[in-house]
Amino acid sequence: xxxxxxxxxxxxxxxxxxxxxxxxxxxxxxxxxxxxxxxxxxxxxxxxxxxxxxxxxxxxxxxxxxxxxxxxxxxxxxxxxxxxxxxxxxxxxxxxxxxxxxxxxxxxxxxxxxxxxxxxxxxxxxxxxxxxxxxxxxxxxxxxxxxxxxxxxxxxxxxxxxxxxxxxxxxxxxxxxxxxxxxxxxxxxxxxxxxxxxxxxxxxxxxxxxxxxxxxxxxxxxxxxxxxxxxxxxxxxxxxxxxxxxxxxxxxxxxxxxxxxxxxxxxxxxxxxxxxxxxxxxxxxxxxxxxxxxxxxxxxxxxxxxxxxxxxxxxxxxxxxxxxxxx
Numbered sequence: 001x002x003x004x005x006x007x008x009x010x011x012x013x014x015x016x017x018x019x020x021x022x023x024x025x026x027x028x029x030x031x032x033x034x035x036x037x038x039x040x041x042x043x044x045x046x047x048x049x050x051x052x053x054x055x056x057x058x059x060x061x062x063x064x065x066x067x068x069x070x071x072x073x074x075x076x077x078x079x080x081x082x083x084x085x086x087x088x089x090x091x092x093x094x095x096x097x098x099x100x101x102x103x104x105x106x107x108x109x110x111x112x113x114x115x116x117x118x119x120x121x122x123x124x125x126x127x128x129x130x131x132x133x134x135x136x137x138x139x140x141x142x143x144x145x146x147x148x149x150x151x152x153x154x155x156x157x158x159x160x161x162x163x164x165x166x167x168x169x170x171x172x173x174x175x176x177x178x179x180x181x182x183x184x185x186x187x188x189x190x191x192x193x194x195x196x197x198x199x200x201x202x203x204x205x206x207x208x209x210x211x212x213x214x215x216x217x218x219x220x221x222x223x224x225x226x227x228x229x230x231x232x233x234x235x236x237x238x239x240x241x242x243x244x245x246x247x248x249x250x251x252x253x254x255x256x257x258x259x260x261x262x263x264x265x266x267x268x269x270x271x272x273x274x275x276x277x278x279x280x281x282x283x284x285x286x287x288x289x290x291x292x293x294x295x296x297x298x299x300x301x302x303x304x305x306x307x308x309x310x311x312x313x314x315x316x317x318x319x320x321x322x323x324x325x326x327x
Contacts, residue, residue: 001053003029005076007061007109008083010034012193013130013227015044017082020231022048029053031074033067034083035060039194043324061105064112071116078238080128081109087196088134088158092282095157102161103168110172122179128238129169131184133223133248134159138285142221145291148184148246155283170244179243183234186250186290189310190227191317195325198257199311202264203318204325206274212265216280218258221287225251226305236299247299250290253307263308267315 004021008014009032022030034040036058048054055074059066061083084102085091091098106129117125136146137153152167154160172178189199205212233249241247255263258275265272295301318325 001027001029002078003031003074003076004078004080005031005033005070005074007033007079007081008040010036010040010042010044011082012039012044012190012197013188013230014082015041015192016190016227017080017231017234018045018054019048020228021235022051022054024235029055029074031055031057031070031076033057033059033061033070039086039196041192044192061109062100064108067109067112068116071112077124078126078128079109079113080130080234080238081106082130084130084162086132086158088156089196089281091156091158091161095161098157098161102158103164106165107168110168110178114172114176114178117178118176122177125179126238126243127169127178127180128234128241129166129180129182130234131166131182132159132162133184133186133250133288133290134285135163135166135184136288139287139289142287145289146248147291148248148294155285166246173244181237181241181243182246183237184246184248184290185230185233186223186225186288188227188230189224189314191314192324193227199260199264199314200318200325202261203268203315206265206268206270207319207322208326209270209274211276212261212274213278214258214261214275215278215284218261218275218277219256220284221254221256221289222260223250223252223254223289224260224307225249225253225303226310229303229305232304233295233301236295236301240299247295248290248292249295250292251303251307252292254287254289255307263311264315267312268319
């Protein structure tokens with residue numbers, strides 16, 4: 001059986017991916033390597049933890065000895081690196097941990113994997129780096145889109161450390177021949193997202209009849225994709241992506257932050273008066289938008305979930321699963 005090692009598999013996107021992958025691909029062993037920091041939660045995976053072929057390792061990507069031990073024990077054919085600090089506000093308040101995890105942690109993985117896999121000349125191996133559209137910076141108009149060839153111009157410590165990690169990953173292909181692929185996705189929504197992120201915050205505040213804070217004038221635009229559509233794109237990139245290539249993953253559905261908050265209030269039947277403006281975030285990017293034609297054309301991928309239906313499902317799930325966010 002082939003072995004897939006997933007770092008950060010107890011987080012929002014990682015846990016959704018493991019659940020999707022194990023329910024779709026029955027003939028793989030899946031190893032979930034996660035530190036279980038504040039945003040990692042094994043409750044996300046209770047429905048798969050007893051499935052044959054699933055293994056959990058409580059591990060830190062910055063711990064070289066532990067990761068090398070895991071490589072030796074499971075001998076993975078594929079590795080997907082989801083592990084990251086990802087909340088922009090936290091990166092502004094404390095950037096050091098972002099540099100340690102996102103940049104140095106990725107470097108540690110690359111060093112360990114390159115040394116371990118080089119013994120087999122990388123045959124049948126693949127390392128997939130999960131990145132973000134935020135590495136491109138901000139689009140200041142309503143017409144342009146980021147392509148895989150756009151400059152990296154990150155504007156927050158979070159996005160800067162992710163951009164640095166992407167460059168490290170690329171260098172390991174050019175220097176050592178490590179078969180790497182990078183994906184850069186737009187904003188994800190869906191089930192099991194940690195409560196500090198924008199959509200869970202809006203939902204929980206609305207359910208508690210509390211004011212919903214909106215940065216600045218609320219016109220900052222984000223492209224939103226259902227997490228399961230992101231998962232299908234990751235599988236395409238993992239199995240069929242060309243080593244050294246970058247693939248943008250986007251839905252084409254853009255809404256402003258204030259429009260998203262109003263959508264949530266409408267679903268819950270709450271008053272629009274609960275929206276309050278707060279001081280804008282430092283270095284707040286105006287708009288993200290991806291040209292995803294490359295992955296659609298080269299890897300035959302497309303989205304299945306539309307934003308309106310996906311958000312309805314998401315909001316109602318949070319409403320029915322208060323224990324997830326109210327603690």
